[in-house]
Amino acid sequence: xxSLPLHAVDSVLSTASARQRQVLNxxxxxxxxxxxxxxxxxxxxxxxxxxxASGRVLDVRPAARLEVRPRPEMLSSGIAEVDAITGGIPxxxxxEIYGPASSGKTSILLTAIAAATRGKETCVLIDxxxxxxxxxxxxxxxxxxxxxxxxxxxxxxxxxxxSASNVSVDDRRPKTEDFYIKxxxxxxxxxxxxxxxxxxxxxxxFGMVALDLAGIPEKFVRRIPLASWxxxxxxxxxxxxxxxxxxxxxxxxxxxxxxxKLGKLSAIxxxxxxxxxxxxxxxxxxxxxxxxxxRLERKPAGSVRAVFATRAxxxx
Numbered sequence: 199x200x201s202l203p204l205h206a207v208d209s210v211l212s213t214a215s216a217r218q219r220q221v222l223n224x225x226x227x228x229x230x231x232x233x234x235x236x237x238x239x240x241x242x243x244x245x246x247x248x249x250x251a252s253g254r255v256l257d258v259r260p261a262a263r264l265e266v267r268p269r270p271e272m273l274s275s276g277i278a279e280v281d282a283i284t285g286g287i288p289x290x291x292x293x294e295i296y297g298p299a300s301s302g303k304t305s306i307l308l309t310a311i312a313a314a315t316r317g318k319e320t321c322v323l324i325d326x327x328x329x330x331x332x333x334x335x336x337x338x339x340x341x342x343x344x345x346x347x348x349x350x351x352x353x354x355x356x357x358x359x360x361s362a363s364n365v366s367v368d369d370r371r372p373k374t375e376d377f378y379i380k381x382x383x384x385x386x387x388x389x390x391x392x393x394x395x396x397x398x399x400x401x402x403x404f405g406m407v408a409l410d411l412a413g414i415p416e417k418f419v420r421r422i423p424l425a426s427w428x429x430x431x432x433x434x435x436x437x438x439x440x441x442x443x444x445x446x447x448x449x450x451x452x453x454x455x456x457x458x459k460l461g462k463l464s465a466i467x468x469x470x471x472x473x474x475x476x477x478x479x480x481x482x483x484x485x486x487x488x489x490x491x492x493r494l495e496r497k498p499a500g501s502v503r504a505v506f507a508t509r510a511x512x513x514x
Contacts, residue, residue: 269494273319273406273440276309279506283489284456287406287440291494292431294443294450297460302485303412303444304334305508306460310442311408312339319405322346322398326391327413348398350390351383384418392426399433399441407434411445419449427453448490457491463505482507 272286287293287310297303307323312335314321321344323330328351335342391409398407411419431453434441443450448457463484489502 271438273310274313274317275306276313277306277506279504280306280458280487283487283502283504284458284492285494287442288455288494289405289438289440290435291455292427292434292441292443292450292453293456293458294445294448294454295458295460296445296448298446298462299412300483301460301462302483302487302506302508303446303460304410305485306458307408307410307442307444308335308338308340311335311345311406312341314406314440315339315341315344317405318344320344320346320403321406321408322348322404324348324350324391324394324398324407324409326350326387326409326411329413330410346398346404348394350387350394384414387414388418388422392422395430396433399430399439402437402439404439406440406442408442408444411443411449414445416447419445419447422449424451424453427451431455454491455493457489459488459490461486461488482509 269285270288270290272288274286275281275284295303295306311321311323316339323345325348328349330347330349332342335345391411395407395409398404427450430441443454448454448459450457463486484505484507487504487506492502
C-alpha cells in the first residue's frame with residue numbers, strides 16, 4: 199500500500215469538513231475493532247494515507263478551480279456570421295435574442311428552426327402574438343413535419359363588421375373598454391405562453407423550444423417573474439433541448455446563458471419601374487448582432503459583433 203508524507207495527510211485533514219470527519223470516524227470505528235496496540239489516531243492516519251494516494255482522488259478537481267468548463271453541444275443558428283461569434287445555440291441552456299422592430303429577430307428565428315428541422319430535430323414554436331407566417335417559414339426551409347406550432351390567443355374574440363354599415367362593432371366601444379380588452383388579451387396570451395412552455399419542457403424530447411414574445415408590449419412581458427425564467431432554465435438543464443427566447447428587449451436577465459442583441463444598420467431597396475417615385479422594393483437588410491452575454495466563455499460583454507444580411511421574400 200502506497201503512502202504520502204505526513205504533511206499531505208495534514209492537508210487532507212485540514213480541508214475536510216466537519217461532516218466528512220464525522221463519517222470518517224464512524225467508518226474507522228465500524229471497520230477496525232478496538233485493539234490495544236493501535237490507537238484511533240494511527241488508524242485515521244493510515245486510512246487517510248490510503249485515500250490521499252488513490253488515483254481517483256488525485257484526478258478530482260473542484261469546479262471553482264476549473265479554468266475551462268465543459269462546453270455544451272451546440273445547434274446551428276443557420277447563419278454563419280452568427281455561429282462565428284456564438285458557436286451556435288447551446289443545448290441545455292436558455293438563450294435570448296432581442297432587438298427592436300425590424301432588427302432581424304424573425305429571420306434568425308426562422309433560420310434556426312429551419313436548420314434544426316433539417317437536422318432531424320423536433321422543434322416547438324410557442325407564438326405569443328400568433329404572428330408566424332407559414333409561407334416565410336417554408337421559404338426559409340422549415341420542415342413542418344418536425345415543427346409543433348403553438349398559437350396563443352383567443353381567436354373567438356375577433357370582432358366582425360356589421361353588414362348594415364361600414365362601422366365595426368369595435369368602433370362603437372368606448373376607448374376605455376378597448377384598453378381593458380387589449381390588456382386582458384395580452385395577459386391571456388402570456389398566461390398561455392407560460393403554461394404551454396411548462397407542458398412542453400416537462401414532456402421533453404424536443405431539440406429546440408422557441409418562445410416568440412415579439413409583438414407583446416414591454417409592460418406586460420416585464421410582469422413575468424424571474425422565477426419563471428429560472429424554472430424554465432432548470433427544466434432544460436442536463437437535457438438536449440435548446441430553449442430560445444425571442445423578444446424586443448432583454449427580459450430573462452441572469453437566467454440566460456447567451457444573450458444576442460440585434461440592430462438594423464441599413465436597408466437595400468430599389469425603385470420599381472413604372473411606379474410612383476415613392477414606391478420601392480426591399481431586397482435585403484443589413485443586421486448587426488452583438489454578443490451581450492456568453493456564460494459559456496469568459497468574454498467581456500459587447501466585445502464580439504457580426505454583420506449579416508437578410509433576404510426579402512416577395513409574396514405572389
